[in-house]
Amino acid sequence: AAGLGLGPSMAAAQETLEPNSLEEITSYNNFYEFGTGKQDPERYADEMVIEPWSITVDGLVDNPGEYSLAELLGDLTPEERIYRFRCVEAWSMVVPWQGVELADILTRLGVQDEARYVAFETVVQPENMPGVRRGVLDFPYVEGLRLDEAMHPLTLLATGLYDQPMPKQNGAPIRLVVPWKYGFKSIKSIVRISLTAEEPPATWNRLNPREYGFYSNVNPNVDHPRWSQATERVIGGGLFAQRQPTQMFNGYDEVASLYEGMDLQAQF
Amino acid sequence: MAAKAPTFAQRINKGLRRVPPWLIYVIGFAWMGWEFWRALSAIGPYAVEPINVLEREYGLRALQLLVAGLVVTPLMRWTRVSLIRFRRAIGLMAFYFVLAHFAVFVLLDLGGFFDPGYALAQVWTETIKRPYITVGMAALVLLIPLALTSNDWAMRRMRQGWKQMHRLVYVIVPLAGVHFLWLAKGFQIEPILYLVGTALLLALRVDWRGLMERKSPNKAA
Numbered sequence: 001a002a003g004l005g006l007g008p009s010m011a012a013a014q015e016t017l018e019p020n021s022l023e024e025i026t027s028y029n030n031f032y033e034f035g036t037g038k039q040d041p042e043r044y045a046d047e048m049v050i051e052p053w054s055i056t057v058d059g060l061v062d063n064p065g066e067y068s069l070a071e072l073l074g075d076l077t078p079e080e081r082i083y084r085f086r087c088v089e090a091w092s093m094v095v096p097w098q099g100v101e102l103a104d105i106l107t108r109l110g111v112q113d114e115a116r117y118v119a120f121e122t123v124v125q126p127e128n129m130p131g132v133r134r135g136v137l138d139f140p141y142v143e144g145l146r147l148d149e150a151m152h153p154l155t156l157l158a159t160g161l162y163d164q165p166m167p168k169q170n171g172a173p174i175r176l177v178v179p180w181k182y183g184f185k186s187i188k189s190i191v192r193i194s195l196t197a198e199e200p201p202a203t204w205n206r207l208n209p210r211e212y213g214f215y216s217n218v219n220p221n222v223d224h225p226r227w228s229q230a231t232e233r234v235i236g237g238g239l240f241a242q243r244q245p246t247q248m249f250n251g252y253d254e255v256a257s258l259y260e261g262m263d264l265q266a267q268f
Numbered sequence: 269m270a271a272k273a274p275t276f277a278q279r280i281n282k283g284l285r286r287v288p289p290w291l292i293y294v295i296g297f298a299w300m301g302w303e304f305w306r307a308l309s310a311i312g313p314y315a316v317e318p319i320n321v322l323e324r325e326y327g328l329r330a331l332q333l334l335v336a337g338l339v340v341t342p343l344m345r346w347t348r349v350s351l352i353r354f355r356r357a358i359g360l361m362a363f364y365f366v367l368a369h370f371a372v373f374v375l376l377d378l379g380g381f382f383d384p385g386y387a388l389a390q391v392w393t394e395t396i397k398r399p400y401i402t403v404g405m406a407a408l409v410l411l412i413p414l415a416l417t418s419n420d421w422a423m424r425r426m427r428q429g430w431k432q433m434h435r436l437v438y439v440i441v442p443l444a445g446v447h448f449l450w451l452a453k454g455f456q457i458e459p460i461l462y463l464v465g466t467a468l469l470l471a472l473r474v475d476w477r478g479l480m481e482r483k484s485p486n487k488a489a
Contacts, residue, residue, distance in 0.1 A: 027315060207454065238310060
């Protein structure tokens with residue numbers, strides 16, 4: 001990954017996506033339930049209880065109910081997807097996820113015609129989560145996608161990375177991965193999936209709508225009010241790593257058609 | 269207790285007299301170098317993203333030293349323990365950590381090491397565009413005259429003016445605290461504690477009784 005820091009051309013970077021090391025991916029995380037420091041999740045996530053795990057499915061679906069992880073996945077087999085991961089804090093990684101397409105899960109759950117959005121919720125275990133006890137954010141953490149975004153073949157429900165079950169600090173046992181959006185949209189440790197007609201609340205958007213839009217597509221032309229989004233630092237380049245230009249939709253141009261006719265400066 | 273306190277303070281002061289103030293520079297620069305070396309070698313907290321961690325490390329030490337500088341006067345007034353001999357070194361060391369913090373920002377974070385022109389232009393635009401950087405830069409700029417006059421020669425030359433000018437720290441430390449608070453995402457307790465601590469240390473300097481007495485006759489009239 002050291003080579004990535006030297007600023008190869010973007011086309012080259014796309015073709016030679018080299019994953020960050022497992023150590024990098026599991027020791028530099030934002031998971032505010034465990035604290036605001038980048039190393040807090042690695043330090044404290046061990047306490048999180050993930051067995052048994054139950055996911056509530058409700059709202060505008062044909063098959064609502066409480067699902068275990070195995071029940072939710074059914075006969076779907078997780079496949080590997082190597083994606084760029086761009087954090088709203090202007091750093092990025094490359095992660096080899098294992099997951100299933102969210103679309104396949106939603107199809108099995110039976111999305112009703114009136115559904116327009118999918119809402120997600122992260123687990124809350126105050127006794128195991130120091131960040132929750134401190135009230136860093138308004139927990140439970142919630143996020144949402146428009147239905148067409150959720151159905152896009154790039155959108156994953158990931159259950160592992162590097163051929164192992166999802167590490168707790170990365171959102172065990174199951175998390176969302178939306179590679180063309182800032183990382184905070186890719187909600188971790190999911191315990192609820194709801195199909196809704198109205199745009200669901202999203203934690204960071206609710207806290208500060210000026211800084212975190214509902215869509216939060218990676219966009220080098222829309223700065224976060226407190227820092228520039230034009231460039232990013234690829235994790236793993238060391239002390240002398242140079243920033244590299246951030247790409248529209250994090251380089252996943254195939255999603256552009258989802259936003260045709262939208263002003264992405266205003267609806268960021 | 270009141271009779272015992274002075275002897276206790278005197279004993280501490282006597283011990284402190286044997287500690288040379290330059291020890292603060294030795295420890296300060298050794299710490300700064302040690303952290304840089306750890307960042308360079310990607311050790312511990314620097315393993316994954318060393319630039320941001322080093323930037324914060326230097327910034328936090330600067331803020332801690334700035335706040336420590338504010339402790340000296342109230343500590344002397346309340347406990348008679350005198351750290352006055354160390355205050356210049358504390359203040360200057362804070363300034364050097366601010367410079368190191370700024371150097372990491374410009375040379376490593378913004379890439380000035382590779383492209384100085386771009387980095388300097390970026391410092392300017394960021395300072396104008398981002399309030400938390402504006403505030404941090406204001407603190408840095410205001411510290412410069414204080415650092416330049418932190419010597420015996422300037423103190424002699426400036427007389428009363430020196431004392432007045434160095435009251436700028438009452439503005440600088442809160443600015444540094446706001447700079448820290450402003451960059452936090454969500455509700456974070458640490459920056460708030462620094463600001464509350466600063467506010468308390470500054471409040472201790474205000475002659476509240478004097479203020480009340482001066483004000484009340486005015487109100488009556």
